[in-house]
Amino acid sequence: MTGYDTIVIGAGIAGVSCARMLADAGQRVLVLEARDRVGGRMHTDRSAGFPVDLGASWIHGIEGSALFELVRTLGIPTREFTVGSFQAGGRPMEHFAGDGSPMDDAASAQWTADVEHVDRLLLDEIARSSPGDTYLDVTERALDRSGLAPERIDEVREYFRHRVEEQCGAWIGDLDAHGLDEDAIDGDEVIFPRGYDELPHRIAAGLDIRLEHPVTMISRSPGAVAATTDRGVFRAARAVVTVPLGVLKAGDVRFEPALPAEVSEPIARLGMGVFNKVYLEFPERFWGERSYVLRALGEAGADWHSWYDVSAISGRPMLLTFAAGPFGIRMQAQSDEAVVASALRALRQLYGPAVGDPVAHRVTRWGDDPFSRGSYSHVAVGASHRDHDALAGPVDGVLHFAGEATWGAEPATVGGAYLSGHRAAERILGRSPDLAAFARAILTREAGIQGS
Ligand SMILES: Cc1cc2nc3c(=O)[nH]c(=O)nc-3n(C[C@H](O)[C@H](O)[C@H](O)COP(=O)(O)OP(=O)(O)OC[C@H]3O[C@@H](n4cnc5c(N)ncnc54)[C@H](O)[C@@H]3O)c2cc1C
Structure with missing residues (x-):
C-alpha cells in the first residue's frame, strides 16, 4: 500500500494534534483509528x-x-x-456529615480547615518518604501527626482516599507516595x-483518518514501520503510537521486534x-x-x-x-x-x-472499553513520573509514543496529551511547531472551507 511519511495510531487529542502539526509541515500523514469516531477519551x-x-x-x-x-x-x-x-473548598459547596445531615457554615469551614491542615503535613511526609512508600503510608503518617479527634481523622482519611480515586482512578494503597506531585491547579x-470533543474534531478536520482500523501489530526496521490492521498493512517512514496505556499494558498491539526495556518497563510499572x-x-x-x-x-x-x-x-x-x-x-x-x-x-x-x-x-x-482499557494513567507504587516521559521513546528512531501517559508534567489530562503530541511532532520535524501558528492555521482552513 501507499508509503507515508508518518502513520499516527489513534485519533484522540494527542494523535490528531501530532498528525495536524506534521501535515501542516508538509508531511504525508495517515491516522489509523480503531473506533468509528475521532476524539478517544474526549467524547x-x-x-x-x-x-x-x-x-x-x-x-x-x-x-x-x-x-x-x-x-x-x-x-x-x-x-x-x-x-x-476534588478540592475541599474554594467555591460554594454543600457538605454533609457522616449521618447525612447538612453541615452549617461553621462546620463546613472547620472541615475545609482540617483537610488543609492535613494536606500541609502530607506534603512534608511526601518529601520525607522512601522509595516504595504508598500514598496511603504518607497519608497515615500525616493523620497521626494531625492532632485531630478520631472521628475527624476518619473523615479526612476518607476524603484523601476519594481524592486519589478521582484524580488517579486508583486505590490509595496502590498509588506511589509521589503520585499526586504534579497535581497543581x-x-x-x-x-x-x-461539548469538549469539538476540539479534537476541529483539529482533525481534513486529515486522512481511517476509522474502524484497529492496529494489531507494528513492525519496524531501519527507516521504516508497518502497521497491520484487518483492512491491510500500512507503511511509513515512522509511526507515532498514541493508544492508551491500558491498551499497551494489555498487549493488544504487538510490536515486532519487541519493545526495548526503556519503554516496556515503564509500561509495566505505570498504572492505568x-x-x-x-x-x-x-x-x-x-x-x-x-x-x-x-x-x-x-x-x-x-x-x-x-x-x-x-x-x-x-x-x-x-x-x-x-x-x-x-x-x-x-x-x-x-x-x-x-x-x-x-x-x-x-x-x-x-x-x-x-x-x-x-x-x-x-x-x-x-x-x-477495549480501545481504552481504563480512564487515565497514574504513578503506581514503584513507578515515577520519569516513567511517563521514558514511555515516549523514540525507539530505533522510527517509533514514537504520545498520549497522556507519556507526559510526566501533567499526565491523565487533555492538556498533557496535547503537549505530548506536540513533542512527538517536534522530535520528528527536528524543530518545535509553533502552537499559536498551529491554532491560527485551523481557523484559516475553516475559513477556506466556509468560503469555498
Ligand atoms: C471519564 C473520564 C474523565 C476525564 N476527565 C478529564 C478532565 O476533566 N480533564 C482532563 O484534562 N482529562 C480528563 N480525562 C483524561 C483525558 O480524557 C485523557 O487524558 C485524554 O483525552 C487522552 O488523550 P490521548 O490522545 O492520550 O488518548 P485517547 O483519547 O484515548 O486516544 C487514543 C486513541 O487510540 C485509539 N486506539 C486504541 N487502540 C487502538 C488500536 N489498536 N488501533 C488504533 N487505534 C487505537 C482509541 O480509540 C483512541 O481514539 C478524563 C478521562 C476519562 C476517561
Whole structure:
C-alpha cells in the first residue's frame, strides 16, 4: 500500500494534534483509528439535545495552559467550574456529615480547615518518604501527626482516599507516595458548554483518518514501520503510537521486534486507573441554587460522595457523580438500573424523598472499553513520573509514543496529551511547531472551507 511519511495510531487529542502539526509541515500523514469516531477519551453525547461529556470535561487550571490558549484562539466557549479537581473548598459547596445531615457554615469551614491542615503535613511526609512508600503510608503518617479527634481523622482519611480515586482512578494503597506531585491547579477550571470533543474534531478536520482500523501489530526496521490492521498493512517512514496505556499494558498491539526495556518497563510499572461518570437528570431540582458541588463525608459518602451540578450545561436539573478506583471497577459489572438505584439511595440519605426518580441517565464503563482499557494513567507504587516521559521513546528512531501517559508534567489530562503530541511532532520535524501558528492555521482552513 501507499508509503507515508508518518502513520499516527489513534485519533484522540494527542494523535490528531501530532498528525495536524506534521501535515501542516508538509508531511504525508495517515491516522489509523480503531473506533468509528475521532476524539478517544474526549467524547460528547449530544443525543438528548444537549452535550454530555462522557470522557474529559475540564481544563484543570487555565493559567499558563497551552491547551486553554488553543481553545481561546479557536473561539470555543468555556464556563468557569472550579472544584473539578476534588478540592475541599474554594467555591460554594454543600457538605454533609457522616449521618447525612447538612453541615452549617461553621462546620463546613472547620472541615475545609482540617483537610488543609492535613494536606500541609502530607506534603512534608511526601518529601520525607522512601522509595516504595504508598500514598496511603504518607497519608497515615500525616493523620497521626494531625492532632485531630478520631472521628475527624476518619473523615479526612476518607476524603484523601476519594481524592486519589478521582484524580488517579486508583486505590490509595496502590498509588506511589509521589503520585499526586504534579497535581497543581493554576487558575480557574473550565468546562465546555458545547461539548469538549469539538476540539479534537476541529483539529482533525481534513486529515486522512481511517476509522474502524484497529492496529494489531507494528513492525519496524531501519527507516521504516508497518502497521497491520484487518483492512491491510500500512507503511511509513515512522509511526507515532498514541493508544492508551491500558491498551499497551494489555498487549493488544504487538510490536515486532519487541519493545526495548526503556519503554516496556515503564509500561509495566505505570498504572492505568478506572474513573467512571454517572449523569442523572431529575424532574426537579432538590439541591441549593448556588453550590457547584454536594459532598457527603463518612458513612453517607462511602461510595457515592460527590455530586457536581451540571444543570447550566444541560439546561435541565442534572447532577454528575463519579465511581472511581476499586468502586469504579465493581460498578462496571452492574446494570445501569442497579447503578442508578445505588446512587439514588446515597442521594436520598442526604435529601430524603425530595429526590425524584431520574428521567434520564448516562453511565460510562471506560475500564471495559477495549480501545481504552481504563480512564487515565497514574504513578503506581514503584513507578515515577520519569516513567511517563521514558514511555515516549523514540525507539530505533522510527517509533514514537504520545498520549497522556507519556507526559510526566501533567499526565491523565487533555492538556498533557496535547503537549505530548506536540513533542512527538517536534522530535520528528527536528524543530518545535509553533502552537499559536498551529491554532491560527485551523481557523484559516475553516475559513477556506466556509468560503469555498
Ligand atoms: C471519564 C473520564 C474523565 C476525564 N476527565 C478529564 C478532565 O476533566 N480533564 C482532563 O484534562 N482529562 C480528563 N480525562 C483524561 C483525558 O480524557 C485523557 O487524558 C485524554 O483525552 C487522552 O488523550 P490521548 O490522545 O492520550 O488518548 P485517547 O483519547 O484515548 O486516544 C487514543 C486513541 O487510540 C485509539 N486506539 C486504541 N487502540 C487502538 C488500536 N489498536 N488501533 C488504533 N487505534 C487505537 C482509541 O480509540 C483512541 O481514539 C478524563 C478521562 C476519562 C476517561
